Amino acid sequence: xxxxxxxxxxxxxxxxxxxxxxxxxxxxxxxxxxxxxxxxxxxxxxxxxxxxxxxxxxxxxxxxxxxxxxxxxxxxxxxxxxxxxxxxxxxxxxxxxxxxxxxxxxxxxxxxxxxxxxxxxxxxxxxxxxxxxxxxxxxxxxxxxxxxxxxxxxxxxxxxxxxxxxxxxxxxxxxxxxxxxxxxxxxxxxxxxxxxxxxxxxxxxxxxxxxxxxxxxxxxxxxxxxxxxxxxxxxxxxxxxxxxxxxxxxxxxxxxxxxxxxxxxxxxxxxxxxxxxxxxxxxxxxxxxxxxxxxxxxxxxxxxxxxxxxxxxxxxxxxxxxxxxxxxxxxxxxxxxxxxxxxxxxxxxxxxxxxxxxxxxxxxxxxxxxxxxxxxxxxxxxxxxxxxxxxxxxxxxxxxxxxxxxxxxxxxxxxxxxxxxxxxxxxxxxxxxxxxxxxxxxxxxxxxxxxxxxxxxxxxxxxxxxxxxxxxxxxxxxxxxxxxxxxxxxxxxxxxxxxxxxxxxxxxxxxxxxxxxxxxxxxxxxxxxxxxxxxxxxxxxxxxxxxxxxxxxxxxxxxxxxxxxxxxxxxxxxxxxxxxxxxxxxxxxxxxxxxxxxxxxxxxxxxxxxxxxxxxxxxxxxxxxxxxxxxxxxxxxxxxxxxxxxxxxxxxxxxxxx
Numbered sequence: 001x002x003x004x005x006x007x008x009x010x011x012x013x014x015x016x017x018x019x020x021x022x023x024x025x026x027x028x029x030x031x032x033x034x035x036x037x038x039x040x041x042x043x044x045x046x047x048x049x050x051x052x053x054x055x056x057x058x059x060x061x062x063x064x065x066x067x068x069x070x071x072x073x074x075x076x077x078x079x080x081x082x083x084x085x086x087x088x089x090x091x092x093x094x095x096x097x098x099x100x101x102x103x104x105x106x107x108x109x110x111x112x113x114x115x116x117x118x119x120x121x122x123x124x125x126x127x128x129x130x131x132x133x134x135x136x137x138x139x140x141x142x143x144x145x146x147x148x149x150x151x152x153x154x155x156x157x158x159x160x161x162x163x164x165x166x167x168x169x170x171x172x173x174x175x176x177x178x179x180x181x182x183x184x185x186x187x188x189x190x191x192x193x194x195x196x197x198x199x200x201x202x203x204x205x206x207x208x209x210x211x212x213x214x215x216x217x218x219x220x221x222x223x224x225x226x227x228x229x230x231x232x233x234x235x236x237x238x239x240x241x242x243x244x245x246x247x248x249x250x251x252x253x254x255x256x257x258x259x260x261x262x263x264x265x266x267x268x269x270x271x272x273x274x275x276x277x278x279x280x281x282x283x284x285x286x287x288x289x290x291x292x293x294x295x296x297x298x299x300x301x302x303x304x305x306x307x308x309x310x311x312x313x314x315x316x317x318x319x320x321x322x323x324x325x326x327x328x329x330x331x332x333x334x335x336x337x338x339x340x341x342x343x344x345x346x347x348x349x350x351x352x353x354x355x356x357x358x359x360x361x362x363x364x365x366x367x368x369x370x371x372x373x374x375x376x377x378x379x380x381x382x383x384x385x386x387x388x389x390x391x392x393x394x395x396x397x398x399x400x401x402x403x404x405x406x407x408x409x410x411x412x413x414x415x416x417x418x419x420x421x422x423x424x425x426x427x428x429x430x431x432x433x434x435x436x437x438x439x440x441x442x443x444x445x446x447x448x449x450x451x452x453x454x455x456x457x458x459x460x461x462x463x464x465x466x467x468x469x470x471x472x473x474x475x476x477x478x479x480x481x482x483x484x485x486x487x488x489x490x491x492x493x494x495x496x497x498x499x500x501x502x503x504x505x506x507x508x509x510x511x512x513x514x515x516x517x518x519x520x521x522x523x524x525x526x527x528x529x530x531x532x533x534x535x536x537x538x539x540x541x542x543x544x545x546x547x548x549x550x551x552x553x554x555x556x557x558x559x560x561x562x563x564x565x566x567x568x569x570x571x572x573x574x575x576x577x578x579x580x581x582x583x584x585x586x587x588x589x590x591x592x593x594x595x596x597x598x599x600x601x602x603x604x605x606x607x608x609x610x611x612x613x614x615x616x617x618x619x620x621x622x623x624x625x626x627x628x629x630x631x632x633x634x635x636x637x638x639x640x641x642x643x644x645x646x647x648x649x650x651x652x653x654x655x656x657x658x
Contacts, residue, residue: 019186019270022086023195025262026179027202029093032259033172034206035213036100036252037065040165042214042359045345046245050113050222051106051158052587052595055342059576062341064162066568068099068169073561076174085178086266093260096171100253102164106157107246113222115233115240130476130485131447131469171256177560181553184544186270190382196544197378197537204371211363213251218243219356233481235506236354239454239598240587243355312554320630321546322555324623326562331620333567335613338575345579346609349600351518352416352510365522366529373533381537388545389635395539396624402531403617405524409610412521416602417508419456419464420471420490422584423601428463428494432601434584443490444472452588454598458508459491460501466585471503481505542627578608 041062048058076088183195221232222242234240316322347358381391418424421439425431431438436451449469457468465471465488472489484502491501547555580597582604587595 018267019183021262022182022266023198025259025266026089026175026183027198029089029175029179029256029259029263030199030202031206031209032093032252032256033096033175034203035210036096036168036206036249036256037172038207038210039214039248039252040065040103041340042211042218042344042355042362043243043245043248044341045348045355046218046222046243047158047161048596049240049587050110050242050245051161052589053158054594054597055345055576055579056573057158057576059341059572059574061158061162061165062572063569064165065169065172066564068166068171069173069564070169070561070569071166072170072173073177073557073564076177076557084268085174085182086263086268088174089178090260090263092171092174093256093263094171096168097253097257097260099164099166099168099171100249100256102167103161104246104249104253105164106160107222109160110157112227113242131444131449131472131474131489177553177557180556184549184552190385192544193378193381193537193541196540197375197381200374200378200537200540201371204367204374208363208367208371210248210252211359211367213248215356215360215363217245217248218354218359220244220247222246233483233505235481236356237352238456238506241355312551313558315548315551316555316558319546321542321627322559324627324630325543325546326559327623328620328627329559329563330566331616331623333563334571335616335620337567337571339609339613341572342575342579342609346605347518349416349602349605351414351514351521352507353518361518361522365526369526369530370533373530374536377534377537381541386538386541387635388542389631391538391541391545392627392631395535395542396621396628398531398535399539399624400621402528402535403621405531406528406614406617409521409524410606412517412524413606414510414514414517416510416514417458417462417464419466419507419584419599420494421466422599424463426490426493432584432603434601439466439470441490441493443493444470447472452586454585454587456505456507457485457503458506459488459494459503461491461494462508463491463494464507465490465503468503473503575608575612578612579605582608 044058044062047053047061048055180196180199183199184192187195219236220243221227222244224244224247236243343362344355344358347353347361348355353361380386386394416423418428418430420426421433421441423430423432425438426441426443439451440449447469449467451466451470453467455467456464457471457473458464459471468476468485468488471485471491472493473485474487474489476483476485478484484504486500486502488501488503491503543556543559544552579600582601583597583599584601585597585599587598589595
């Protein structure tokens with residue numbers, strides 16, 4: 001009788017049914033949370049350079065978001081389903097907004113970004129120091145940090161970013177499990193896949209906007225508004241360039257705060273779509289009983305709510321389809337999270353693109369087709385009323401097709417510009433060196449050059465040198481970005497025949513084939529993203545339909561919990577650590593010591609970046625096959641049962657199975 005006084009899913013709110021108002025608000029919340037996540041993922045390379053930290057530490061910062069989720073997700077998923085779900089979602093959006101504000105805080109405490117350079121901070125040089133034989137006319141960072149360096153602010157401000165990411169993860173926790181369970185509870189069974197498809201579409205629109213915002217911010221210098229453009233001697237393609245990473249996260253904070261507002265005004269529960277209401281007279285008679293029931297509900301203790309926690313957990317652990325699906329998720333998420341986290345860095349290093357261009361290309365080539373794939377996957381499930389066995393088959397074969405196509409990415413390669421002493425010798429012989437002593441050769445041995453500074457110049461022989469001093473340049477003309485270094489002995493020693501052996505600021509461009517190979521790689525990712533996204537909705541419905549109605553909220557929460565513990569947290573850390581092992585030239589902190597990596601062994605980087613996900617995804621098809629076998633056996637047994645019931649009952653049975 002309690003259901004009589006519940007608002008109905010079809011009740012109008014500003015000409016829209018309340019359930020659809022919830023769907024719209026939840027879609028905006030999904031856009032806000034995924035936009036923030038995509039923006040942060042695109043900015044990790046900027047944060048790495050801003051705080052001069054290695055990729056492994058960036059992986060820890062990335063994983064801190066999942067730690068925030070981990071702290072709350074099991075309890076929110078279980079207890080939240082018994083409380084006022086819309087208001088808990090509203091609170092989550094507000095907390096997420098506060099986390100974004102914390103992330104941006106270091107920029108306002110940091111001061112101006114110090115560009116790593118061999119320009120002396122003590123002397124007023126208008127150009128970088130040159131090769132002055134047997135003279136040391138400029139001060140360099142030393143290995144031993146000075147007392148002044150120890151007092152320098154900003155060295156640990158990345159902790160604010162990590163704590164903000166944890167808070168953001170805590171705020172994001174209730175949105176997906178409580179939002180999806182609310183829709184599943186009050187939507188028609190045939191409408192549910194379509195509604196979930198709309199939410200998955202929102203999860204693509206959000207990252208698309210986040211990546212566009214990231215591209216815009218990465219193009220702007222970090223000290224936007226406080227430094228003149230003429231004073232910046234590096235370009236956006238330089239490994240030392242840091243974009244305005246803090247600007248976009250403030251925009252994300254505003255959107256998340258706005259997204260939470262509608263949930264404060266939505267009801268705790270609704271009557272399921274399509275169900276008829278009781279008469280007004282019956283409703284009036286039930287008012288007193290409803291008030292008594294509400295009071296008794298309010299008096300429930302935490303113990304009474306929690307007493308079913310262990311039985312629910314045991315039921316999930318004894319569900320073979322659910323447990324195998326979790327194994328698949330862990331393996332696949334390990335592959336995808338690691339790839340997405342370091343994709344901008346891969347495009348920068350492999351194809352020589354700026355961070356802004358890399359982020360923009362990610363958004364343009366991948367996300368629109370994923371959005372289309374999710375939408376049509378959900379529409380297909382709704383139109384044909386696919387059962388769980390058919391959905392598992394569709395997801396398996398489509399995913400396997402995409403996996404086989406993925407291997408062609410290993411052939412989309414190009415050679416970046418050679419760097420003397422790192423990827424080629426000073427005589428032009430190809431070699432890869434991780435040692436500093438190979439930066440010194442006969443042509444610059446008398447120059448007394450610093451080996452830890454990264455001030456790349458491009459010789460007119462097409463070879464990049466780590467600094468003008470290591471290129472053996474003894475003269476210069478011009479100022480700022482237009483400076484030209486002349487009389488470079490190492491350029492001449494490479495066999496370059498021109499009398500004017502000179503160099504200009506920045507790294508040399510890679511081979512002409514790099515742009516062509518980049519487009520091949522992006523088209524390949526477009527095709528793979530579309531194919532895989534078609535399988536996403538059928539695959540997700542296997543998870544949802546493998547759970548009983550009362551287990552859905554808790555089951556989705558545990559699924560998210562396990563995927564974060566075993567994939568979201570460790571994946572970026574070990575991906576980052578592996579990438580660090582391929583570093584050829586580390587940057588230098590102001591006080592000495594290694595900072596962010598400036599250049600990688602791109603061949604080894606490529607094998608780690610593409611090969612590790614291929615291995616993880618390959619293993620994931622073992623539990624995929626086991627799910628198919630289990631569901632096939634179950635499907636056959638259910639078909640035999642249907643043969644033994646009257647024909648008029650079969651339609652009802654089939655509907656229940658779907």
